Amino acid sequence: MEIFQMGWSPxxxxxxxxxxxxxxxxPKQIKRNTFDFETPLRWREKKRIQVCPWSDFYLEQADEWRAEAWQIIRLTPWHVYYITTKFPERIPSCLPPDWGEGWPHVRLGVSIEMHSFEWRAWRLLDIPASLRYLWTQPLLSYLELRDVLATGEIGWVMCGGEHGPRYRPMRMEWALDLRDQCLGTGVPFFFRGQSAVVEGHQPWLVEPDGRRTIWLEVP
Ligand code: SF4
Structure with a gap:
């Protein structure tokens, strides 16, 4: 089972x-996607929606369109929106005026691919949200997130390797170590798959003794 059911690309x-x-x-060219902008309004059933899978929601270049996107989100509280970013420093200035302690149906996450970007998790903790998560894909190094996870402010962690013909391999011990950090702090861990040419066919971790552990804990 995948975390998200739909992608939405305003x-x-x-x-x-x-x-x-x-x-x-x-794509390099950043443009408003008129075709998809109002799609969530047409989904009458609840969906878990990945926001901006082909962009970043907080890009400066999208400032002029973001208020309208927030309005779509505001009008569709039956969905759950997941907004992942590499720019958590931009989140505070990009939130809607009535954000308060965080809209109940919007999850905020940061992408952390290697040790040197763990600071993004700390920036995320400064922002009110109904649930925060960490997206560690493509995982490119060991991560040390114990202190962040121990705050109890992170709802779940997703981990996975890179995909595509020239993927950079993920070492299984990086994923296992992160899994253990999550287990040690009681944070749900979701393993999305090993690095591979083709996406999504190995949703298991290989334990040091060779066993495969299936991790499909959906948040
Ligand atoms: S990985 Fe995310 S932030 Fe980086 S170029 Fe792609 S969409 Fe943008």
Whole structure:
């Protein structure tokens, strides 16, 4: 089972800003996606929605469209929205005026691909949200997130390797170590798959003794 059921792209296109972006296939040109902008209004059944899978919700280049996107989200409280970013420093200035302690149906997450970007998790903790999560894919190094997880302010962690013909391999011990940090702090851990040419066919962890552990804990 996947975390998200649908992707919603009110805009597409992005700027490569971080090592995790290296193989990203988001287009370079950033533009409003008129075709998809109001799609969540048409989904009458509850969906778990990944926001901006081909961009970043907080891009400066999208400032002029964001209020309208928030309005779509505001009008569809039966969905659950997941907004993942590599720019948590931009979140406070991009939130809607009535955000308060966080809208109940909106989850905020940060993407952390390697040790040097763990600071993004701390920035996320400064922002009120009904639930916060960490998205560690493509995982490119060991992460040390114990202190962040021990705050009890992170709802879940997702981990996975890179995909595509020139993927950078994820070492299984990085994922196992992160899984153990989550177990030790009581944070749900979701393993999305090993690095591979094709996405999504190995949703298991290989334990040091060779056993495979299936981790499909959906938040
Ligand atoms: S921030 Fe995300 S969408 Fe943008 S280039 Fe990087 S990986 Fe791609």
């Amino acid at each position: 805009w597409i296109g992005c700027v490569k800003s971080s090592p995790g972006c290296l193989r990203c296939r988001a």
